[in-house]
Amino acid sequence: MSSRLIFLLAALVAAWGFALNSGRPLAFNLAYLISGILALSYFWSWTSTRAIHINRHTRARRSQVGQHFEESFEVRNHGRLPTLGIEVRDFAHVPLHGASRVVSHLQGRAHHRWQVRTYCQQRGYYRLGPMRLLSGDPLGLFSIDQTLSQTSDLIVYPATVTLSAFQPPAADLAGGEALNRRAQYITTNVSGIREYAPGDSFNRIHWLSTARTGRLMTREFELDPSADIWLFLDLHSRTALSLPWRLTPPEAGVFGLSGRRRDDALQLAPSTLEYAVTAAASIARYFLLRNRAVGLIWHGSQRYLLQIDRGERQMRKMLEALAVVSAEGSITFDQLVVTEGVRLNRNDMILAITADPDPAWVRALREIRRRGVHSVAVVIDGSTFGGQEPYAELTHELALSNIPAYQVQRGDDIGAVLGRANNGDQRPEVASL
Structure with a gap:
């Protein structure tokens, strides 16, 4: 009052x-x-x-770290009386999303529009809304609010960086021949023709055989000779390290073009988990764009397994899973490698992503290689994130095990580090900037 x-x-x-x-x-x-x-x-x-209505239009319900999320709002006065002040309060959970506004004056039968463009700096699921309208009389005696309870969701994917090259070892297949196993997806290896069955995709139909036989004929495919990529992500809580970090305030102006200089450079939170998630998403994107089959495994608060697949749908599944992942696991990375490595064969490859300085997981990878399962390691150097344990022993163990490895430190350009191709004729070393 x-x-x-x-x-x-x-x-x-x-x-x-x-x-x-x-x-x-x-x-x-x-x-x-x-x-x-x-x-x-x-x-x-x-x-x-009662005469005030607000419309909220979200251009896309998906965004990504390093990109902008845009919304537009419209406040419309359906009454005849003007309003001298309308306060719009937005309770969205998106960090630094300044959608709240004060409309100082709105005539009867008029409207007011504005746009909000927010730079996404944190991955995750966020709630958009609810909103609250507050208006009063010209004398400022009464203030009556109206709550708009409608909500929607926004998912912010982790960032992905472009890799110029990433050359893991090929699968150990004699002569590079195709596997004699049927594939559920289209590959470059056609094994034969059969009659069409309900559920077959139309892009698998062989039209020349169909015209010759007068019946719909479908192509069958075999697995490619290249290795399937399995991403092993370490989510053990003990190895997760981070430094204090403050979100960068939004730039001035509706589109961030005035007042302050634009800075669109990707800035990750100083956390081993964020660097590991970005590396995993970037490597998955690299292989999926090249029509390679990629799967994902981690042990966090629960075990998560995304089966091997290809294409944009697989990339979307991975990004959605990585958007909400957190380091809450109780299983060490060497236990994860041993447990999940048992199910792999010589046609698979492990890409281990971890900040664990304990070389026990390297020895686990070395044991799995005896069955023909190759591996590549991406090590997030926890000593640059405030950790006290050294990584010299781990680096030495990787070199002795002849396992190609990439070391990412805080502040590194992940695309540049992972983009260094390992030369198969030389002894692999830990690559860093």
């Missing part, structure tokens, strides 16, 4: 008391005036709030 309203209520009580006791017309006129002001002000506030 505002101080003005309290003063007028007190004046109203005093005016009516004085008018009833004295019976003077002037006192009654004053009491009627104050009563009319209060009634008119409340009626103005109530009708103006």
